[in-house]
Amino acid sequence: MNDEHVGYETKTVHAIRGREGKTRSKMEQDGWELVQQDPGALRSSLVFRRPKKPLPRKALIIGGSVAAVAVIGIIIGANTEGEPAPVETATAIARPEASARASDSAVVTPSATVTTGVGAASAAAGASAATDAEVLQVFNDYFAERSAKGVVLAKAVSDVRFESGTVRVTFDPAKAGITKDQFDYINPFLNLASFVASPIAFNDDVGNRIRPSVQSIDTVASDGTSLGSFTHDQILALNELER
Structure with a gap:
């Protein structure tokens, strides 16, 4: 190391x-x-x-x-x-770069748990709801792409779940090979939900497809300590989005 x-x-x-x-x-x-x-x-x-x-x-x-x-x-x-x-x-978060899908990447993505039948209620009228698998794919691809570019916060993502409309992301500094104190030192976000929301925070095809199914984002440390949350309205407020 x-x-x-x-x-x-x-x-x-x-x-x-x-x-x-x-x-x-x-x-x-x-x-x-x-x-x-x-x-x-x-x-x-x-x-x-x-x-x-x-x-x-x-x-x-x-x-x-x-x-x-x-x-x-x-x-x-x-x-x-x-x-x-x-x-x-x-205040808006950084727009993620065009996401290179990580299915063929050597980067190991966090584990993900799918609970079915969640996103339909929040989908835009007249359009089919994003599946739970789609929601998880977008977030896991984003973390994999950021990790491959050396972003330590992304390397520390140890688990991604989507249940009852909530994306829950767990950060474990040990997964990135650093201590909790070092993780806190390099983390520029007062609310890590701001980092997690990046792939759905813009008026593009991915954001407009996935965002209606996400009612909230929770981020936690590996010991269960909250690292920040966003409601759906707070996600929309990041870049003055409508839905």
Whole structure:
């Protein structure tokens, strides 16, 4: 196991509403990864990160052999297009990259439990409801894709369940090869449901198909401690979604 920890530098870029995609593409070409998007009245604030040189082992080791970890560092403001900064009206999570389905991936996905007959009531009128298996597939594929890209939070996902309209995700730092203290240190989310909601938090085919079946998201630690929850309305509020 590597004795050094991988940290990340972050940068906040402001883009005119509707041009976020162009800004994101440009940043990703330079090696940056989108981790958060906050829409404003005129401009959106996009937070990016990319790996920086590992910190000395002493700076992060709390005990034992450790895995490489990610760290959210300083926020650097950068204005684009010369528009006045608006008052931000909502907080949105990062849009996930186009999800490469992980069925052929070497990454081991978390275990999943299916309870049938749940999603139909919440599906959009006139459309068939997403099956429980579809819901689980979308979340497991997202965690597998993020894990393959080295996102430690995704590597720590040990179990994904969908029961009675609730997606329940368990995080176990040991699965990522780190301690609980290290997990808490590198976790940038006050509510981990914000991270879990990523694959269904946007007005795209996947989000519109799966989101109506998800009434809530619960995140817990392996010892059962709550790490945050979202209701369906809170998921919609992330990016001003309608359903």
